[in-house]
Amino acid sequence: MFDALIIGGGASGLSCALVLGSAKDKAFANNKKIGIITHQKTSHLQEALFNNVLGVPSGTTGKSILTSGLEKLYALYSHIEQIEKEKVIKLSKTSNGFLVETNKNSYTSKIVVIAVGYTDLITIRGLENYIEPHPRAKVEKSRIWLKNKDHVIENGLYVAGTLAGWRSQFAIASGSGAHVATDILTLWNNGEHTKVHDKV
Numbered sequence: 001m002f003d004a005l006i007i008g009g010g011a012s013g014l015s016c017a018l019v020l021g022s023a024k025d026k027a028f029a030n031n032k033k034i035g036i037i038t039h040q041k042t043s044h045l046q047e048a049l050f051n052n053v054l055g056v057p058s059g060t061t062g063k064s065i066l067t068s069g070l071e072k073l074y075a076l077y078s079h080i081e082q083i084e085k086e087k088v089i090k091l092s093k094t095s096n097g098f099l100v101e102t103n104k105n106s107y108t109s110k111i112v113v114i115a116v117g118y119t120d121l122i123t124i125r126g127l128e129n130y131i132e133p134h135p136r137a138k139v140e141k142s143r144i145w146l147k148n149k150d151h152v153i154e155n156g157l158y159v160a161g162t163l164a165g166w167r168s169q170f171a172i173a174s175g176s177g178a179h180v181a182t183d184i185l186t187l188w189n190n191g192e193h194t195k196v197h198d199k200v
């Protein structure tokens, strides 16, 4: 069983994984089993070109960030299990967490982070009750969000990125994923506010 499983390998999912991974030397996190389902086919990064993101060189493609993000996650935090080439089709509750079913396997996790983007083509069964029209997108685009408070849908179930109700900007989606990661780390650290900073 995973302690935390992230669904989606786009901006918010990868950012969440990087921050969770960076806590590996903290006593409260070093025994945690963390995974990410790195499906990237439908990421909005596939078509994006970035000129307006702080720290990202102008002209960087979203596609290159998808690749380098996975490489960076593996190089720095290889203890995070990357689950490739699987698409989540169903999420359900269990007595002590969640069952995540993909087109190939099934996984259990105490905490699940849904970071699959805000398209209304979302096809994960079990989320129907949380889907509402997106509060910060043009109505004609039919974007959706999963109703949440501070990224929490219900106990143990988080949403990050555009699907959490944020406008679609790379920095916002990444920040949302990082935010969820620090909330999970805070939970694991018995409620003590937690962040992970490396220093020169």
Ligand SMILES: Cc1cc2nc3c(=O)[nH]c(=O)nc-3n(C[C@H](O)[C@H](O)[C@H](O)COP(=O)(O)OP(=O)(O)OC[C@H]3O[C@@H](n4cnc5c(N)ncnc54)[C@H](O)[C@@H]3O)c2cc1C
Pocket: 007, 008, 009, 010, 011, 012, 013, 037, 038, 039, 040, 041, 042, 043, 044, 045, 047, 048, 049, 050, 051, 052, 053, 062, 086, 087, 088, 089, 115, 116, 117, 118, 123, 124, 160, 161, 162, 163, 167, 168, 169, 170, 171, 173, 174
């Ligand atoms: C053409 C274009 C240009 C853009 N230009 C800019 C820009 O210049 N500046 C800027 O700041 N932002 C820009 N953006 C916005 C930016 O790309 C998004 O805000 C950001 O990618 C949203 O991140 P996210 O994590 O919410 O979703 P995504 O990055 O879309 O990630 C969602 C992930 O979930 C995966 N997924 C979906 N369904 C499933 C499933 N069932 N199971 C498992 N995984 C699943 C997808 O494959 C994807 O990897 C642009 C977007 C587009 C489309």
